[in-house]
Amino acid sequence: MNSTGNNSSSTYSLKTLNEKPLIVQLVVGILLYVNGLMIFTFLKKETxxxxxxxxxxxxxxxxTAFILFEPLWGFYQYPVHIIPCCMICTLMSFLTVCTPLTLVAKCLERYVAISLPLRHASISTPKNTFIGLLTIWVVSFVLPLFIFIGSFSYFPRSVMxxxxxxxxxxxxQVKWLADMRAVTLQLLFIMMFCIIVSTNIKIMIAARSASSENKKSTNxxxxxVLLHGIxxxxxxxxxxxxxxxxxxxKVDVMIFVNVRYSNFLLFVILxxxxSPFIYGL
Structure with a gap:
């Protein structure tokens, strides 16, 4: 009876593990289609x-780049050579930081448009937009590049x-690299959170003093901004x-798999x- 129970549990576990990638593939496929449609629209429309x-x-x-690579490298867990693995991890770390920084930039742009409408046209110029994008890319890439170079300097030759x-x-694998990454990301998160909260408060203040015809736009x-904060x-x-x-x-492999799967959907996919389904469409 114990053997039968163990076999049934193993069959259920294998069935659950096989179903999860199918659900991820379906969700990722829908997202890639919607994102691709909006990217095509953006490139086509000059307005x-x-x-x-x-x-x-x-x-x-x-x-789009993140959800294209993350299920393959982060969810399915295929063994790969360590050098392309580190390159992909560096790219994924860059994309992980790039999206929140872009959200902060979008919050600042909305703040300028609502609270400083007369200066919006002079601030939101193509040149300033390019400078802002370049700043986001540089800030996003500094930490992953440093981790990439630092880790390879400590890898033994046999590991390559x-x-x-x-x-x-x-x-x-080196403790000070892990600690530096954790501290840097936490400080970056605190700074971004403070910027979003302050811009939202200032927009709410502007909404109270706005005239009736401007209240709809301000709200x-x-x-x-609240959406970007979430x-x-x-x-x-x-x-x-x-x-x-x-x-x-160390407690239970299936609990680990289920929690990891839930975190993947909630904090990576959701x-x-x-943006695509609420703001983009």
Whole structure:
């Protein structure tokens, strides 16, 4: 009877593990189609080259690249050579930081449009937009590039020819690199959170003093900033999920798999659904 019970449990576990990738593939497929449709629309329509649409397009590009690679490298856990693994992890770390920073830039753009309408045209110029995008790319890439170079300087030569289950933890074998990454991301999250909260408060103050014809536009801007704030919290919550998942590995493998799957949908897929389905469409 015990043997029969164990066989049934194993069959159920294997069935559950086989069903999860199918659901992920379905969700990712829908997101890629919607994002691709909006990217095509953005590239085709010259009237969408305003600052807020350019920032939204960057979010689409970053999120599309992220959800294209993340299920393959982060969810299915295929063994790969360590060098391309580290390159992909560096790219994924860049995309992980790029999306929240772009959300902050979108919040600042909405704040300028609502609270400083007379200066909006002079601030949101193509040149300033390009400078803002370049700043986002540089800030997003500094930490992943430093981790990439630092980890390879500590890798033994024998490790360079090994195959590993790809994860960013492969690059964080040295404690001070892991601590520096954690502290930097936490400080960055606090700064971004403070900017979004302050811009939302100032927009709410502007909404109270706005005339009746401007209240509709101001309320719409406030809701947009709130949406970006929710997205930011969900995106940054992804950074703490490994601390929740790894202790469960020693308790029960299926609990670990189920929690990891739920975190993947809630903190990786969901925040990247909000912009396309609520704001983009």
């Amino acid at each position: 969408l080259r305003e600052t807020r649409y350019v920032l939204f397009a960057q979010t689409l590009f970053a999120d 020819f090994s195959y590993v289950v790809c994860s960013v933890e492969i690059m964080l 719409k801007g406030r809701k947009t 997205q930011l919290l969900l995106c940054m919550a992804q950074l703490i999920t490994p601390y929740i998942e790894m202790p469960l590995w 925040p990247r659904c909000l």
